Amino acid sequence: MKIAILGAGNMGLSFSKSFLKYELIKPENLHLIIRNDSKFSKISEEFPKSKISTFDEVTDLDADLIIIAVKPQDFQHVAENFKFQLKENQMVLSIMAGIKIEKIQTLLHHPLVVRAMPNSPTLLGMGITGYTAAEGISFSQLINIERLLNSTGRSVYLENEELLDGVTALSGSGPAYFYYIVDAMIKAGVEMGIEENLSKLFVKQTMLGAYHLMNNSEKSLEELIKDVASKGGTTEAALKTFDENSCKEILKKGILNAEQRAKELNG
Ligand SMILES: NC(=O)C1=CN([C@@H]2O[C@H](COP(=O)(O)OP(=O)(O)OC[C@H]3O[C@@H](n4cnc5c(N)ncnc54)[C@H](OP(=O)(O)O)[C@@H]3O)[C@@H](O)[C@H]2O)C=CC1
Numbered sequence: 615m616k617i618a619i620l621g622a623g624n625m626g627l628s629f630s631k632s633f634l635k636y637e638l639i640k641p642e643n644l645h646l647i648i649r650n651d652s653k654f655s656k657i658s659e660e661f662p663k664s665k666i667s668t669f670d671e672v673t674d675l676d677a678d679l680i681i682i683a684v685k686p687q688d689f690q691h692v693a694e695n696f697k698f699q700l701k702e703n704q705m706v707l708s709i710m711a712g713i714k715i716e717k718i719q720t721l722l723h724h725p726l727v728v729r730a731m732p733n734s735p736t737l738l739g740m741g742i743t744g745y746t747a748a749e750g751i752s753f754s755q756l757i758n759i760e761r762l763l764n765s766t767g768r769s770v771y772l773e774n775e776e777l778l779d780g781v782t783a784l785s786g787s788g789p790a791y792f793y794y795i796v797d798a799m800i801k802a803g804v805e806m807g808i809e810e811n812l813s814k815l816f817v818k819q820t821m822l823g824a825y826h827l828m829n830n831s832e833k834s835l836e837e838l839i840k841d842v843a844s845k846g847g848t849t850e851a852a853l854k855t856f857d858e859n860s861c862k863e864i865l866k867k868g869i870l871n872a873e874q875r876a877k878e879l880n881g
C-alpha cells in the first residue's frame with residue numbers, strides 16, 4: 615500500500631511514525647506533502663527513505679490512500695489548488711476537525727472519503743479514533759483503513775457522522791483538558807510550597823494511579839470519589855469548592871462549546 619500524507623504537521627507525522635513502526639507500509643511507500651521547503655530538512659532527517667514534496671510540486675499522486683491532515687481552515691485553499699487529479703480508486707482519509715464528508719467529496723470531486731477523529735496520544739500508539747465512511751466504501755476498504763488506525767491506538771466505527779463532532783470535543787480535544795487540570799494541580803502544589811518538580815511527580819503519579827484504579831474497579835466514579843472523600847475531611851473541602859463554583863458544569867459547557875466549534879468549522 616502507498617500512502618500520501620497531505621499536511622505533515624503534528625498529526626500527519628504521528629500517523630506516519632505509527633505506520634512505519636508497525637511496518638504497515640514500507641518507508642519508500644510513504645509520501646509526505648509539506649506546504650513549503652522550510653521543514654524539508656527536519657522531516658527528511660526523520661523520514662530518510664520516504665518521499666517528501668512540497669504541495670506545489672505534486673502534479674501526479676501515486677498513492678492508494680491520501681490522508682488529509684491540514685487544518686480545517688486550510689482545506690478549501692488546499693482542495694482548490696490541487697495540481698493533481700484524484701484517481702477513481704484512491705481513498706481519502708480526512709482527520710480534519712469539523713469538515714463533513716459531503717464537503718470533502720464536493721471540494722475534491724471524489725466519492726471515496728473516510729472521516730476520522732484521532733487524538734494526540736496516537737504518537738505513542740495510545741490514541742483513540744472515531745471514524746465513519748461515505749456510502750459506497752466497501753467493507754474490505756474500511757478494514758484496511760481500520761488496520762492503519764489501530765496502529766495508532768484504538769478505533770471505533772460510528773454509523774452516524776454527526777457524532778464525530780462530539781468525539782472531536784471529547785477525545786480529540788480531550789488530552790488538552792487533562793493537561794489543563796494537571797497544570798492547575800501542579801500550580802496549587804507550588805503555591806503550597808512544594809517544589810515544582812516534586813509537585814509534577816505527585817500529580818502525574820496520582821493521575822496514573824487513579825486512572826488504573828478507575829479502570830480496574832467495579833465501582834462507579836461516585837463511589838470512587840466517596841472512597842477518597844472522608845466525612846469532614848480534606849477532599850470534601852476541595853469538592854465543596856468545586857461544586858460551589860459549578861466546576862463540573864463549566865467543564866461540560868466547555869466541551870459542548872468545542873462540539874459547536876467543530877460544527878462551525880464546516881463553514
Ligand atoms: N492536534 C491534535 O491533537 C489533533 C488534530 N486533528 C486534526 O488534524 C489536522 C492537523 O492538525 P495538527 O497536526 O495539529 O496541525 P499542524 O498545524 O501541526 O499540521 C498541519 C500541517 O498542514 C500543513 N499545511 C498547510 N497547508 C498545506 C498545504 N497546502 N500543503 C501541504 N501541507 C500544508 C502545515 O504546514 P505549515 O506548518 O508549513 O503551516 C502543517 O504542517 C487538523 O485538521 C486537526 O483538526 C485531529 C485530531 C487531533
Ligand SMILES: O=C(O)[C@@H]1CCC=N1
Nearest residue numbers: 711782785786787788
Ligand atoms: O483543536 C482542534 O481543533 C483539533 C481537533 C481536536 C484536537 N485538536
